[in-house]
Amino acid sequence: MNSEATIETQRAASDLEHDGTDAGKTDKPLGxxxxxxxxxxxxxxVWLQGERVARGVVDQAAEDNSVLWIAAEGISTRRIFDKSSGYQVWL
Known part of the structure; x- marks a missing residue:
């Protein structure tokens, strides 16, 4: 990966906003x-009721922030998670 691509990736990640809830107070990732x-x-x-239920790369997400799909990896299939069921996503 060239340095311009690395800088752009870092910039895109830093542009994402989070609400900061409990950041650094649990074993969960950044925010x-x-x-x-x-x-x-x-x-x-992806967390549900204080337990991590999945980890992976987000394949797709609804524009209204209601659901997202974690990409298939290895023998795992693509999975969908919906916010209304209580799932939380940590980056």
Whole structure:
């Protein structure tokens, strides 16, 4: 990867906003994400009721931030998660 691509990737990641809830107070990654529509291509963790249920790259997300899909990897199939069921996404 060339330096321009690396800088652009870092800039895109830093442009994503999070709400900062409990950041650094648990073993969860950097921050809770509420802007699911901006996450395709990013590695995330999906949590439900305080437990990590999935980790992977966001394949696609609804424009209204209601659902997202984690890309298939290895023998795992593509998975969908919906915000209304209580899933949280951490970047």
């Amino acid at each position: 809770l994400r509420v802007d699911w529509a901006r996450l395709p291509g990013h590695s995330v963790e």
